[in-house]
Amino acid sequence: MVTPRRTQQERRAQAEAALLNAAAELVVEHGVRSLTLARVGEQAGYSRGIVTHHFGSKQALIERLARATQAGFVPGLADLPPGLDRLLRLVDGYIGASGSAGTMNRAFLLLWAEAATASELAPIFRERDEAFRSDLRTDVAAGIADGDVRTDIDPDDVAIAVLGQLRGIGLQHLLDPRTVDTARLRHTVTDYWRRALRVS
Known part of the structure; x- marks a missing residue:
């Protein structure tokens, strides 16, 4: 049986995925300061030249890693309309996923925490946090419009509180998984949040 040849686009996508996985592994094992294009290439089984060809710089690699690691953390939300139900499913799914977070998700949390003191990371993670808060604000505002969320609730305040809580839980679990029972905590x-937001 003849295996069909992969297209150039398929080969490129496969190499990029391998490089991003290698970068995530290095962040988890050794921290972001250990991340160099040469080490990423070596970890993935490629040359540094391939890493430079795909990303151009360490900064661009980290930006791409931040986007890749955050995407799809809680599957199925894209099919739901904005509102209280989607927000509650996000909270439940995020905490549940934190209990079994893979290398990519652990790398995201470590990079996010590092961004507080690393000027090269801060703009990337400010942008990622704002995108997350924007989705949360949209859900709260839609819940208010639907009559499901109390009208005295400020969507901005809820977005900040929910993001901080979810990322904080994820970091605590990463630091000491034995003390954070995500299966119980998610409920x-x-x-x-259901009781805090819902109209009585």
């Missing part, structure tokens, strides 16, 4: 936190 507790989801129920908290």
Whole structure:
């Protein structure tokens, strides 16, 4: 049986995925400061030249890694209309996924925490956080419009609080998984936000 040859686009996509996985592994194992284009290429089984060809610089690699690691963390949300139900599913799914986060998701949390003191990371993660908050604000505003969320709730405040809580839980689990029971916590936190936001 003859295996069909992969197109150039397929080969490029496969190499990029391997390089991003290698970068995530290095961040998790050794921290972001250990990340160099040469080490990423070596970890992935490629040359540094391939890494430079795909990303151009360490900064561009980290930006692409930040986007790749955050995408699709809670599957199925894109099919839901904005509103309270989608926000609660996000909270539940995010905490549940934190309990079994893979290398890419752990790398994202480590990079996010590092961004507080690393000037080259801060703009990337400010942008990623604003995108996350924007989605949360949209859900709260839609919930208010639908009559499901209390009208005295400020969407901006909720977005900041939810993002901080979810990322904080993820970091705590990363630091000491034995003390953070995500299976139980996901229900507790989801129920908290349901009671805090829902019209009585």
